Amino acid sequence: MTTIKLPSRPHIGDVVTFPNGTRVRVANIGIPWIQPPSVACDDPECPWHGHLKIRPKTLEVVVESVRMHKAAVVIHEWVHYVPKYKRYERRRRKIHVRVPECIEVKPGDKVIIAETRPLAKTIAWVVIGKSEDVVNWTAKREVLTTA
Numbered sequence: 001m002t003t004i005k006l007p008s009r010p011h012i013g014d015v016v017t018f019p020n021g022t023r024v025r026v027a028n029i030g031i032p033w034i035q036p037p038s039v040a041c042d043d044p045e046c047p048w049h050g051h052l053k054i055r056p057k058t059l060e061v062v063v064e065s066v067r068m069h070k071a072a073v074v075i076h077e078w079v080h081y082v083p084k085y086k087r088y089e090r091r092r093r094k095i096h097v098r099v100p101e102c103i104e105v106k107p108g109d110k111v112i113i114a115e116t117r118p119l120a121k122t123i124a125w126v127v128i129g130k131s132e133d134v135v136n137w138t139a140k141r142e143v144l145t146t147a
């Protein structure tokens with residue numbers, strides 16, 4: 001259960017060797033618009049350095065509490081349309097998420113979470129990065145202009 005700070009942001013597929021000889025590979029999580037963190041960990045339930053698979057369902061949320069061990073409470077807010085009144089209402093829910101060791105979060109942070117398999121009774125989401133790790137990804141636009 002160790003983490004090491006890398007001098008620069010790694011690329012997908014890079015192998016990181018720990019002082020004790022453990023080697024981890026930065027996995028391709030299947031979401032091209034988010035960059036891997038510049039810290040490596042040997043957490044087996046990490047989408048980047050472990051073997052945790054994520055589902056293509058992501059949300060941008062705000063961290064509420066980090067009191068749990070390797071987990072956090074986040075708040076997801078969205079607007080829902082009510083046809084009868086032709087107006088929108090604000091909705092919010094708290095989600096329990098797993099926080100891998102390579103990603104450090106504090107209350108108030110904006111993070112990107114992805115759905116995963118149930119990891120605990122109330123946890124089925126994992127943090128995959130912070131808002132700063134998001135990059136502009138234009139592949140969809142390129143497909144539309146060439147078509």
Ligand SMILES: [Zn+2]
Pocket residue numbers: 039040041042043046047048049050100101102103
């Ligand atoms: Zn990790």
